[in-house]
Amino acid sequence: MIIAVDGPAASGKGTIARALARHYGLPHLDTGLLYRAVAANVARLDLDGSIEADAIAACDFDDALLDDPILRSDAIGSLASVISAHPLVRASLLQRQRRFANQPGGAVLDGRDIGTVIAPEADAKLFIRATPNIRAKRRHAELRAAGSTISIDRVLADIRARDLRDSTRSTAPLVPAKDSALLDTSFLSIEASVQRAIAIVEARREMTR
Ligand SMILES: Nc1ncnc2c1ncn2[C@@H]1O[C@H](COP(=O)(O)OP(=O)(O)O)[C@@H](O)[C@H]1O
Numbered sequence: 736m737i738i739a740v741d742g743p744a745a746s747g748k749g750t751i752a753r754a755l756a757r758h759y760g761l762p763h764l765d766t767g768l769l770y771r772a773v774a775a776n777v778a779r780l781d782l783d784g785s786i787e788a789d790a791i792a793a794c795d796f797d798d799a800l801l802d803d804p805i806l807r808s809d810a811i812g813s814l815a816s817v818i819s820a821h822p823l824v825r826a827s828l829l830q831r832q833r834r835f836a837n838q839p840g841g842a843v844l845d846g847r848d849i850g851t852v853i854a855p856e857a858d859a860k861l862f863i864r865a866t867p868n869i870r871a872k873r874r875h876a877e878l879r880a881a882g883s884t885i886s887i888d889r890v891l892a893d894i895r896a897r898d899l900r901d902s903t904r905s906t907a908p909l910v911p912a913k914d915s916a917l918l919d920t921s922f923l924s925i926e927a928s929v930q931r932a933i934a935i936v937e938a939r940r941e942m943t944r
C-alpha cells in the first residue's frame with residue numbers, strides 16, 4: 736500500500752506520516768529532507784539558490800547529510816523552498832522518490848507533490864492543513880526547543896512566503912490531489928489527527944476492496 740501525505744509547512748504531515756508508517760508497518764520517507772539537503776549544500780558551497788545551475792550543482796549529496804540537524808533550521812527550510820522551484824532540481828530527485836514509493840509492500844511518503852507527481856497511483860492520499868498562525872506557533876516551539884532564538888513573527892513571515900512560493904511555482908506546485916482527503920489539524924491534538932488519518936486510510940482501503 737502506498738500512502739501519500741502532502742501539505743504546507745508545519746501542518747503536521749510528518750507527524751501523521753510517521754504514525755501511519757508505524758501503524759501499517761511501512762517504511763517512511765520525509766521528502767522535504769531531500770530538498771533541505773540540496774539547500775544545505777547550496778549554502779555550504781556558497782552558491783546562489785535562486786539560479787538553477789547553482790542549485791543543480793548542489794544536487795549530489797551524501798546520504799549522511801540527511802541526518803544533520805542543520806537541515807531542520809528555518810533558513811534551510813526557506814532556501815529549500817527556493818531551490819525546489821527549479822524543474823531540474825525536482826527532476827534530479829524524482830527517481831529516488833518514485834523508487835521508494837514503489838518498493839515491494841509499499842511505503843508512506845510526505846511532502847508537497849506526493850499525491851500529484853511522485854505517486855499519483857497511491858492507494859490513499861491525505862492533504863494536511865492548519866491555519867498559518869497555528870503552524871507558526873508549532874514550528875516556533877520546535878525551533879526554540881532545538882536552541883534557536885528566532886521570533887514567532889519571523890517564523891510566520893517565512894511560512895507565509897514559503898506557502899506562496901510553493902503553491903504558485905509552475906512545476907509540481909503545492910495543491911491537493913483531486914482524489915485526496917483533506918485533514919485540518921488546527922484544532923486537533925496529535926493523537927486525534929493520527930486517529931483521523933488512520934480512519935481516512937481505512938475508508939480508502941474499504942472503497943478499493
Ligand atoms: N495536531 C497537532 N497539534 C499540536 N502540535 C502538532 C500537531 N501536529 C504536529 N504538531 C507539532 O508541530 C510541529 C510540526 O509538525 P510536523 O509533523 O513536523 O509538520 P510538517 O511535517 O507538516 O512540517 C512538530 O513539533 C509536531 O510535534
Ligand SMILES: Nc1ccn([C@@H]2O[C@H](COP(=O)(O)OP(=O)(O)O)[C@@H](O)[C@H]2O)c(=O)n1
Binds near residue numbers: 744766768816846849
Ligand atoms: N515533496 C516536496 C517536499 C518539500 N519540498 C520543498 O522543500 C521545502 C521544505 O520542505 P519540508 O517538508 O522539509 O518543510 P516543512 O513542511 O517540514 O516545513 C518546502 O517548502 C518545499 O518548497 C517540495 O518542493 N516538494
